[in-house]
Amino acid sequence: MFTIDEEKNKCKIDSILDENCKDNIKKIVSNPVNAVEEKYMKRSRRWFLKIIQSPWFERVSMFVIIFNCITLGIYKPCEDQLKCASTRCFILEYLDHAIYVFFLIEMLIKILAMGFIGKNTYLAESWNILDFFIVLER
Numbered sequence: 001m002f003t004i005d006e007e008k009n010k011c012k013i014d015s016i017l018d019e020n021c022k023d024n025i026k027k028i029v030s031n032p033v034n035a036v037e038e039k040y041m042k043r044s045r046r047w048f049l050k051i052i053q054s055p056w057f058e059r060v061s062m063f064v065i066i067f068n069c070i071t072l073g074i075y076k077p078c079e080d081q082l083k084c085a086s087t088r089c090f091i092l093e094y095l096d097h098a099i100y101v102f103f104l105i106e107m108l109i110k111i112l113a114m115g116f117i118g119k120n121t122y123l124a125e126s127w128n129i130l131d132f133f134i135v136l137e138r
Contacts, residue, residue: 048113061106068099100138107135 051057075092084093110128115121122128 045113048109052110052113064099064102071095071099100135103131103135107131 071092074088079086079089084090107122107128111122117123123132
């Protein structure tokens, strides 16, 4: 296990008690579990965390939500319910599948980055719970 003493010894061995060592020791003292997890976190999880923390990830998600609302407004259930014969209906059906795939991928990226169940995980946020059930419902 990764402890304060190991971090102090590592800093002494390097003969440098620079800011990085001080920061690492502060992290361990303030929250030892997160410090250990951060040190041994897989490269792929870090990559997924960078993705979900990017402002573009949120912007693209909001754009797709608004685009989905527009496509739902264009859909005509009385005409398209029995048989999808028009070009408009085929395009809307294709867009519906593409939007679903986007939301499925978004959900998987968030789960891989944050974890699934527990404190500060995907299902800890109420909006994510709603998204999860919407994607599962499909």
